[in-house]
Amino acid sequence: MPARPSWIPYALIAPSVVFLAALFLVPLVQTIWLSFSAGEGLSLENYRRMAGDLNFALAVKNTFLLTLVVVPLQVVLALGMATMVTKLDKGRDLVLWVLTIPLGISDLAAGLAWLALLQNTGYLNSALYALGLIQGPTGWLSQETPVALFFAIVLAELWRATAIVLVILIAGLQLIPKEFAEAAEIFGAKPWTRFTRITLPLLKPSLQSALILRTVLAFEVFAVVYALGGRNFPVLAGEAYVWQNDNQNYGVAAAYAVLIMAISLAATAVYLRALRTRPEQLP
Amino acid sequence: MTHPVSLRAIAAAAALFGGLTVAHAQETIFYSTQLRPIEEATKVREVLLKGIPGKVTYVVDEPPAFAVRMKAETQAGKRTASVVGALHGELQPHVPADLQPVDDVAAKLTDRGIPASLMDLGKLGTGQQQYIPWMQATYVMVANKQALQYLPAGADVNSLTYAQLQQWGKTIADKTGQRRLGFPAGPTGLLPRFFQGYFYPSFTGGVVTTFKSADAEAGWNALKELWAVSNPNSTNYNFMQEPLLSGEVWIAWDHIARVKEALTLQPDQFVAFPAPAGPKGRGYMPVIAGLAIPKDAPNRAGAVAVIEHLTKPQTQLATAAEVGFFPVVKAELPTDLAPGIKALAGAVAATQNAKDALVSLLPVGLGAKGGEFNKVYMDSFQRIVLRNEPVKDVLEAQAKVLDALMKDTGAPCWAPDKPSQGACSVQ
Numbered sequence: 001m002p003a004r005p006s007w008i009p010y011a012l013i014a015p016s017v018v019f020l021a022a023l024f025l026v027p028l029v030q031t032i033w034l035s036f037s038a039g040e041g042l043s044l045e046n047y048r049r050m051a052g053d054l055n056f057a058l059a060v061k062n063t064f065l066l067t068l069v070v071v072p073l074q075v076v077l078a079l080g081m082a083t084m085v086t087k088l089d090k091g092r093d094l095v096l097w098v099l100t101i102p103l104g105i106s107d108l109a110a111g112l113a114w115l116a117l118l119q120n121t122g123y124l125n126s127a128l129y130a131l132g133l134i135q136g137p138t139g140w141l142s143q144e145t146p147v148a149l150f151f152a153i154v155l156a157e158l159w160r161a162t163a164i165v166l167v168i169l170i171a172g173l174q175l176i177p178k179e180f181a182e183a184a185e186i187f188g189a190k191p192w193t194r195f196t197r198i199t200l201p202l203l204k205p206s207l208q209s210a211l212i213l214r215t216v217l218a219f220e221v222f223a224v225v226y227a228l229g230g231r232n233f234p235v236l237a238g239e240a241y242v243w244q245n246d247n248q249n250y251g252v253a254a255a256y257a258v259l260i261m262a263i264s265l266a267a268t269a270v271y272l273r274a275l276r277t278r279p280e281q282l283p
Numbered sequence: 284m285t286h287p288v289s290l291r292a293i294a295a296a297a298a299l300f301g302g303l304t305v306a307h308a309q310e311t312i313f314y315s316t317q318l319r320p321i322e323e324a325t326k327v328r329e330v331l332l333k334g335i336p337g338k339v340t341y342v343v344d345e346p347p348a349f350a351v352r353m354k355a356e357t358q359a360g361k362r363t364a365s366v367v368g369a370l371h372g373e374l375q376p377h378v379p380a381d382l383q384p385v386d387d388v389a390a391k392l393t394d395r396g397i398p399a400s401l402m403d404l405g406k407l408g409t410g411q412q413q414y415i416p417w418m419q420a421t422y423v424m425v426a427n428k429q430a431l432q433y434l435p436a437g438a439d440v441n442s443l444t445y446a447q448l449q450q451w452g453k454t455i456a457d458k459t460g461q462r463r464l465g466f467p468a469g470p471t472g473l474l475p476r477f478f479q480g481y482f483y484p485s486f487t488g489g490v491v492t493t494f495k496s497a498d499a500e501a502g503w504n505a506l507k508e509l510w511a512v513s514n515p516n517s518t519n520y521n522f523m524q525e526p527l528l529s530g531e532v533w534i535a536w537d538h539i540a541r542v543k544e545a546l547t548l549q550p551d552q553f554v555a556f557p558a559p560a561g562p563k564g565r566g567y568m569p570v571i572a573g574l575a576i577p578k579d580a581p582n583r584a585g586a587v588a589v590i591e592h593l594t595k596p597q598t599q600l601a602t603a604a605e606v607g608f609f610p611v612v613k614a615e616l617p618t619d620l621a622p623g624i625k626a627l628a629g630a631v632a633a634t635q636n637a638k639d640a641l642v643s644l645l646p647v648g649l650g651a652k653g654g655e656f657n658k659v660y661m662d663s664f665q666r667i668v669l670r671n672e673p674v675k676d677v678l679e680a681q682a683k684v685l686d687a688l689m690k691d692t693g694a695p696c697w698a699p700d701k702p703s704q705g706a707c708s709v710q
Binding site: 054120121135136137139141142143144145226229230231232242245246247248249 | 347460461469470514515516518519529531651652653654655657658662665666669
């Protein structure tokens with residue numbers, strides 16, 4: 001068999017690279033350029049404006065806080081659900097389908113669904129009133145109830161976005177040979193030991209993928225927050241939206257977009273390094 | 284023999300091309316920033332534009348895109364729209380390069396009874412008519428009748444003061460346990476206009492020049508007291524008709540088009556009345572939309588026909604009934620008008636005819652910086668009322684932002700501020 005020329009793989013991948021460059025890199029460069037454009041020539045004015053804005057510090061804090069709370073909870077929940085699903089004999093497909101329903105719902109629709117539950121005339125207040133626990137409609141989503149609002153957003157995010165983590169982890173679990181766990185069991189390892197010593201290490205590549213994807217999406221959270229809290233809970237993507245659409249200042253909006261990208265890239269780099277897997281540990 | 288055949292062919296071709304030209308010239312593109320929501324746009328297409336000879340295509344766009352397109356078509360030397368509909372402030376930047384004078388149209392419409400003051404506005408500061416007033420709206424207060432029993436002694440809803448409104452809200456909160464005064468402070472609420480057309484003029488007599496005056500400081504302190512009795516969900520409200528209908532809010536301020544549904548669905552439940560007065564008078568902001576003809580319009584005759592049709596009394600009344608914008612022409616509202624619309628019409632009339640009425644225009648000359656102009660007022664609200672920062676400090680800081688913005692845009696003062704030479708500045 002003749003040896004294949006070494007350039008064939010690159011030739012085959014070229015169309016995708018060109019496509020990616022045209023539809024991703026060009027807009028990316030334009031956005032970065034826009035973020036440094038103000039008046040004549042290059043300038044840091046847009047970044048200064050962004051950093052000095054009323055909601056900047058709050059948006060950064062809220063975005064990080066939400067990410068730090070939601071992502072770990074989602075990973076834990078997804079691990080629990082994935083483990084249970086894997087152990088099912090009957091009805092596995094049905095359970096999996098039900099658990100992934102939120103994947104098919106848009107962010108904004110999910111936010112509006114939770115809004116219907118939690119607003120003053122929503123189901124939660126109706127139920128609490130029927131049980132005699134509240135005297136009348138109670139506000140949970142206003143700027144005067146920041147803790148309740150944060151909790152509502154966390155709940156909506158958990159419900160909406162845990163499924164993506166679940167799907168990745170289930171795929172990862174299926175790659176782990178059953179024999180590993182069986183062998184450990186024979187040698188007397190307890191379930192918790194098997195989970196922490198065998199399953200988790202072998203699941204590391206999937207965890208890496210899930211964490212990268214979920215964290216990047218968490219830094220871009222917008223629609224759920226917008227639906228539930230409007231401007232009561234500023235987040236970075238929300239501020240980018242406001243500067244673009246309300247303030248019509250595309251330079252500052254671009255600066256926010258670049259900041260979000262920089263944070264996402266940094267988080268990705270951290271995960272790639274911290275969860276790096278040595279080749280011999282791969283399943 | 285050859286010659287007659289050629290002549291016949293030429294004649295046939297001329298007739299054909301002439302026909303095509305006539306067919307093409309019959310279409311009029313009506314490009315508008317107004318009546319954009321799909322329900323309203325549908326009303327325009329199916330009801331309000333009925334009866335105009337030829338085909339009229341109604342196209343809607345956001346104000347910033349409207350501005351870009353008008354300029355772009357002028358630069359390109361190719362115009363698509365023959366008639367445009369937009370607010371007074373949105374048309375201002377397009378004089379003289381993008382619009383053509385319509386004095387001839389104005390002359391045709393003298394029998395419509397459009398007030399001279401509105402026609403003067405339509406000159407946009409020039410000696411010629413630049414747009415014909417199309418329709419008007421304003422902002423009003425709407426109250427659930429349940430709230431009327433809690434009015435302060437001696438207060439008349441048609442001549443409320445801000446102090447009385449605050450007392451009213453406080454009494455309701457004390458007696459019912461719920462704060463039921465509401466403002467549209469949500470993401471797409473029109474609260475910026477409350478500051479620019481109602482709050483600032485009423486308390487300070489100006490909107491830009493008086494931004495950080497002692498009167499403004501007193502006004503913001505009064506607003507903090509008002510907010511203390513306002514529904515905390517106000518920062519989630521965008522259209523006040525929703526919380527009014529749900530009973531969450533009993534007293535609200537908003538644009539007519541955003542409270543209309545409450546009065547239409549439950550006319551027996553609500554009353555409408557002018558916004559309150561402050562120390563300087565009863566500030567109010569008429570929202571005037573105008574019809575203009577772009578320079579080099581493809582079908583000027585069609586544009587004139589659209590303008591003539593839309594300013595007919597019956598079309599203006601249909602506009603009021605269908606989309607909640609009120610006539611600019613002399614038109615007797617019919618006795619069979621829906622009760623909700625009648626209540627709104629009463630509130631509009633009471634607002635305009637108030638002895639202490641103080642007119643504010645929509646911001647003029649800011650171009651694409653209108654959003655940042657709104658932000659100055661909303662940031663002040665956020666910092667002073669929601670985050671409880673010291674009033675004087677906030678006004679000093681925000682005044683710098685506002686002043687820089689006015690200098691950047693070069694926008695001259697508009698009512699209620701006195702006319703300025705060059706950019707309007709904070710004093």
